[in-house]
Amino acid sequence: MASTPPHCSITPSKPYQTHQHPPNPHLKSQGHSHRQNRHWTAQKVSLTKPLPSPPPRNAAKTGTSQTSLSQNPAFSSLCPLPAPKSELAAVFSGRRSTRFVSKMHLGRPKTTVGCRHTSIAEEALQHAIQSGKDDVGLDNVLLSFESKLCGSDDYTFLLRELGNRGEWRKAIRCFEFALRRERRKTELGKLASAMISTLGYGNTVYTYSAIISAYGRSGYCEEAIGVLESMKGSGLKPNLVTYNAVIDACGKGGVKFNRVVEIFDEMLRNGVQPDRITYNSLLAVCSRGGLWEAAQNLFSEMVDREIDQDIYTYNTLLDAICKGGQMDLAYQIMSKMPSKNIFPNVVTYSTMIDGYAKADRLEDALNLFNEMKFLAIGLDRVLYNTLLSIYAKLGRFEEALKVCREMESSGIVRDVVSYNALLGGYGKQGKYDEVKKMYEDMKAERVSPNLLTYSTLIDVYSKGSMYSEAMEAFREFKKAGLKADVVLYSELINALCKNGLLESAVSLLDEMTKEGIRPNVVTYNSIIDAFGRSPAAEYALDAASEGNELQMESSASILEDAFENEVGDKEDNQIIKMFGQIAIEKEGHAKKENLGNRQETLRILRVFQKMHELNIKPNVVTFSAILNACSRCNSFEDASMLLEELRLFDNQVYGVAHGLLMGYRENVWVEAQSLFDEVKQMDSSTASAFYNALTDMLWHFGQKRGAQMVVLEGKCRNVWETVWSNSCLDLHLMSSGAAQAMVHAWLLNIRSVVFEGQELPKLLSILTGWGKHSKVVGDSTLRRAVGALLASMGAPFEVAKCNLGRFTSTGSVVAAWLKDSRTLKVLVLHDDRSFPDTEKLGKVSPNLQTLSL
């Protein structure tokens, strides 16, 4: 390592805040494909007594609306569970992005705080009063004064004075204008209290509703809910409009559905009857979370209440169902629309086409596209972008460019979404020249890059180890004055982790939390994965929790001076230095083997506990990362302790892992089977990662027979797309533990073929590939592991001369070896530990409580 890891921070010097809300609990797995996933079964028979601290489920609502909500499958969390269900439950299933309200990341000029209103504000007030009745006049005044007005004090002054003069509409407009350029909590509070005290003189409920909707439009849903509460405190009765505004604000701000339902229930309890707008807003909440069952129930509630539906109702419902992956159901509903006299429009088709594409049903997507053309429904920018992103994502650039040309000839110019899709597409395929060219094009066309653009570029370049380019993208991102979000932070953290700069990664995690940006499961997965593989992990968390002062300046960056003045914030330079450092080191530094000790596992446990505290649901990637950490752990006791402790959080998943490790196979196998069933629902790369991690861990600790059983399960469920025939075994998607267990199984199978008296094929091959699927990219761990295994068994295979990733032998030589009486003994696998059936699995050690992060 060339130097001390720099302390990395991307905090702007001003303490702006964003309000990221926890993503829906049904987080998607970190896998690649968007194939439809089913929920992990909600209720599982527990292996043990109910555990002391069941993971908090979705806050169960107490009241239930009169109609169908209580029968809604999506509300099954209302039923008391016999035992904590799989934490992975929700987790592996969703498909939605965990990034919310990205539209709200606006660049803001820096403001000075601490002064009373300025004379400029007085001047602005005069102009504002004189401005016309329409909003445009006031907007122009505000815009022309924007750069001169001094922080929230000036805005507070303005809206208060406007309120004093009975200009409610203008006051609210001004409030909303101020909201858009303010992210600091304290300043927001000032604005809101000014606005509410202004209300004291105003026409009350209406103005409250207007404030709520202003908050909603600016993405401040917590504040919107707060206004609803304060309204009740002041003895005012929220009406339909108020509730609609709050529910709508919740939808925009990413509030969890259950919480919104609480507000809805309260509304019903207060005798306020919902209308179409209420339901459309509720449906929008479902669509954001892919809660298709809840959406369906809301829809039928609407019908029951004889509330008319409109095209928005249908399109929002369809979106929820598409996001929930239920394409056949969506199609059915769409087909019934004309009979209700509501005709699918371009939005309907965009929604459906995107849904089909995300469900890997390209044919169906394109059929719908043709259908809409046949129906002469006009194509709009979003529809073109939808197509463009489909082709870009698939790497079908010919077709993507054809869409671009078609757009052009229809007079629709490419926007930032089109460019982002293309950048991501080219980036994913490693076509970096095209990425650069496209980005140049974008700038030449004066399309302003947004957060997603930079995020995509940074990610693409980091993944491609092009750190100078990533650094450049980051510099431009800072220059644009954009605010990072959870995805961008996670990308940076991942880049740091992957390059062994774990201390910097953890300090960045610390920072984002302080910034009010909630890390999500992806962020934590990077960290856990790094903890499992890096010896540098040891002290990183402690260092971070003691504060950023401890972090040292990077000492050896040639880039140190280059950007000092260009980028305003000193701390941003740390990120730039970090990229610079990685750029210089590139792949140069070998990763040391992790020695694995108790401290290590304790730290992983703490990270996991931290996730739990933050209510971040681990997913299958988390699980695999933890198992991989176990595999690198030298002590069986530590690994088993870790897994046992983790059973507190998720008894099913970690119970299986722990049970198999301990050799309680008879007892856990049924449970394991249902776990495997769940995994099978996930996309293939996630599923194979799970099997690889589990098998590696078992193999590493000598539970070889158990590992083999897991591998054979995986094979039966086709997670590796295994080629398994008498002449060939393809291991290239497998980890080394899985591959070795598989070799044993395959040879035993060949042996039985021989003993049945059948001829073996002339040539037998075992393919290991080139290791690009192994955990350590670019090496040939798998080939070496398989080679060593074959040699240790005395199996007569040789590395093929033409292909180093292939071991070959002739049928007759192998048959002779298999017939040897000593061979069977080396082929049959045993577990180092096994226990009779009577062994119980119940105990969970209590020392978890002593841990704190």
Next chain:
DNA sequence: ACCTAATTTT
């Protein structure tokens, strides 16, 4: 007076 749906990244 409240609500205008669909597209892009980890």
